[in-house]
Amino acid sequence: MKNVELIGIKREANGTTGAKEVRRNKQVPCVLYGGQEVIHFSVDERALSKIVHSPVAHRVELNIDGEKRVALLQDKQFQPVTDAVIHADFMEVIEGKEARLSMTVRLKGQSAGVRMGGKLNQSMRKLRVKGKPEAMPEVIELDISKLGLGENIRVRDIQFPGITLLEKPHDVIVSVKMAKKAVETTPEAGAPAAAGAATPTDGAEKAEAAKK
Numbered sequence: 001m002k003n004v005e006l007i008g009i010k011r012e013a014n015g016t017t018g019a020k021e022v023r024r025n026k027q028v029p030c031v032l033y034g035g036q037e038v039i040h041f042s043v044d045e046r047a048l049s050k051i052v053h054s055p056v057a058h059r060v061e062l063n064i065d066g067e068k069r070v071a072l073l074q075d076k077q078f079q080p081v082t083d084a085v086i087h088a089d090f091m092e093v094i095e096g097k098e099a100r101l102s103m104t105v106r107l108k109g110q111s112a113g114v115r116m117g118g119k120l121n122q123s124m125r126k127l128r129v130k131g132k133p134e135a136m137p138e139v140i141e142l143d144i145s146k147l148g149l150g151e152n153i154r155v156r157d158i159q160f161p162g163i164t165l166l167e168k169p170h171d172v173i174v175s176v177k178m179a180k181k182a183v184e185t186t187p188e189a190g191a192p193a194a195a196g197a198a199t200p201t202d203g204a205e206k207a208e209a210a211k212k
Helices: 015-024 045-052 180-185 200-211
Strands: 002-010 027-033 039-044 058-064 067-078 085-092 099-108 118-122 126-131 140-143 152-154 163-165 172-178
Touching (some): 002 045, 015 027, 015 085, 027 045, 039 058, 045 067, 045 085, 067 099, 099 118, 099 172
Parallel strands (some): 002 058, 027 085, 099 140
Antiparallel strands (some): 002 039, 118 172, 152 172
16 A cells, blocks of 8 residues: 655634635645544645545555654545535554555456457445555455456455455446347347247238138
8 A cells, every 4th residue: 555645734623614714725624533632634635635536545644733643544525516625534543453444446357258248347346445554455456357258256256365345245346247239139039029020820821811
C-alpha cells in the first residue's frame, strides 16, 4: 500500500456553520478517530480529492499542526450536484490492530470465455476487507484469464494473505455469460414454429384441397 502525505489544520467541532466556513476557504472538514482522541481538522480540497478519487488504497500520513499520525480513509461525502468532496473520515492506524477498508477490485487478463464470444459482467467493483494495514494490498487484483463461458468468481473463491473479506461468500464478483444476440439466435428444443410458417400437416391439407 502506497504512502501519501496530507497536511491538516485542527479545527473546532462547531457544527454545520463551521463546516460551511471551512468549505468556503477551499478546505474540507475531516475527522480522525480510532486512536486515543478524536481530532477534527481540515485539509486542502485539491489534495484530498487526489486520494478520494484514486482507485487504489493509501496509507495516509497526516500532518496535523505538526503532529504526525498514520491513517486510512474510511468514509467520504460528496456534494450531490458538483460531486465535490465535502467531508471525510479517517481511521488512525494502530500497530497490531486490524482495520476495515473498502478496496477496489481490478481485473487482470482477458477471459477465455470472452474470447469465445461471451460477455464479461463485473457485479462487484469494491470489496470490504478486514486486516492489519501493513498486510493490505493497494487493490484486490483478480486474474480472469482462465474464466470460461458460463463461469464466475465468487467471494469464497479468493484469498489474500493477512486479510479477511467481509462480503457474503456466495456473492458473485465477476462472471462470463453468453452474449444476448447469440442466445436469441440459438433455437431452443420444443420451440413453436414461427408465425406464418407452414407445417407438414398444413401442406398436405392444402394439396388435398387443390385436388378437389
